[in-house]
Amino acid sequence: MYKIILEQKERVSKKEDLIITLAAIGIAFVLVGIFIAFNGVNPFVALWKVMYSSLGSSYGISETLVKSIPLIFTGLSVAIALNSKLWNIGAEGQLFFGATLATAFVIYGPILPKPLELTVLVILGAIGGAIWASIPALLKIKFKMNEVISTLLLNYVAINIADYFLFGPWKGKDNFPYTPEFPPEARFSRLGFGRVHSALIIALVLVVILYILIYYTKAGYKLRLTGSSLKAAKYAGINIKKMMFMVFLLSGALAGLAGVSQVSGIEYKLHQHISTGYGYTGIIVAWLARTNPFIIVIFAIFLSILLKGADSLQIAMHLPAAVGVVMQALILFAILGSELFKNYNVKFIRRR
């Protein structure tokens, strides 16, 4: 019998951290490969297909970038909450609610000149997400309700609300559940590289702003202090309830922007599949990036490579669409398991 001894490490060097993370991703790929092999597909061929379809052509790269836009928004959304140890598992619902509110303006509101119209849509999307996030925020602050459960349950409700409009007042002429196409004024401009659209710029600007906010402002300091120790934050005189509420609103607003970016940037209408679980993938992005906004961009792109690749596996190798979700879960498991090796020296000692 062997006994496992753990020794707490003083600190982890950046190099060691990177090596362990890369090793974990490698292990995740092996697990995914085993999974794919179950379905009678050669995993090496599949890996090649994934990489080739998302990075092997300028079309592939542009589509990968397109997928990364909502992921940057949802990644930032989850990360900002996680900074103060709040779990926003509800980015998916906030995304839908933001998209629904913005779509309502397109349908019922006047058509404004393009810059104005888009500004209104962006603001409404953010407000929609923030409204939806304010429910679990209030429940948490007033009634101490666990935000993991409340944010998750509200996802179903937000999607039902969107469904209500899609199957009801906004139903298409052919009775299918999608709205009429948005007018050109309500569409983000393309940037001249495939379907990549200008919401990417908004996302990147927000990355910089949030980075500065988190690491170089007093508010950001308070945020991180609340995250590292609730006691210390209380002692420092921080109004924790107010802080939590603001964080939730901001988190929801960011997720709402993901919704606008999907309806105004890619789909040009609201329908049931504007998100393929971007809210949930955002959790992985934020977790992998350890809430650092710049690293979020890297992992958002990494995960969109896989998502784009999973799409092509579905088409080319007839693997079920769910392969993308399985991939994400296995990567999350591998990285999660690797944390131990970052925090401890693991030794095996033979027992007597």
Place this chain on the structure above:
Amino acid sequence: MTDIITILYAAVASGTIILYATIGEIITERSGILNLGVEGIMLMGAFFGFYVAYTTESLILAILGAALIGAVMGLIHAFMTITLQANQVVSGLALTMFGSGASAFFGINMVGKTLTTSFQKIQIPILSKIPVAGHILFNHNILVYLAFILPVIIWYIFNRTRWGLALRSSGEEPLSSEIMGIKVIKVRYIATIVGGIFIGISGAYLSVGYSKLWVEGMTAGRGWITIALVIFANWNPLIAYGGAYLFGGLTQLGLNLQKFDIIFPIILLKSIPYVFTILFLLFISLKGKRSNLPKALGLSYYRESRGG
């Protein structure tokens, strides 16, 4: 009147899905491990149970298969959170993702298939002849009856056996428990695996015993509702009855309102279970503190840490 009887009958049948899962999660949480993977485990149980029932035409094997897959899922969570000391929230989320993905991945060929065998209703002699209540309670299949007894057994184990004591103290004071000679790590492993077994069975009851079909994502958030019901039940298996059947009743009420097409648009009625779950939680939060919340729930425990 017949409408009310129909609703109550269906409340028992559909409440059973959640009852199995709630009992499983209570067992796990009492040992100090928070398992947010319920939704994923239920889906795996639902898929695998259906798959086994379809291919072997054996209902017993179907339930055993679902129990086995539930045990494996529980083992994964136990390994991640106990041995690898992973964050319990994230590991649970990963488990849910894995379960919903893998069940959809493997289950794609089972969509639209119908079972040749199914659990038959067993009318319990004498009891089922009681007016009204007899039909509501004693005209179900065997899995529903087993769910009647299960919480009592688990309550007995919790409160009247040494196993139960070891389980509860691992969730309350792991360090002192270890000193008292309880193997906390072993207890938590067992609790997480056994919890997974019951959650897996709840999935099989859903697909094989209740709706008799497999659809991707068919649990529709019941796993998350389960986690809320555990809090509602104050980690007490006996209160879990009330939570599960009350919840089953509310869902059925929603479905029945659709018939009258009143007040609310049909699609919004689908939100009733989720909204009610949140209201449940609100209600108990207003009622005061939850006395049975395991003190060490969600915290990782490392045996050697007492050595410094």
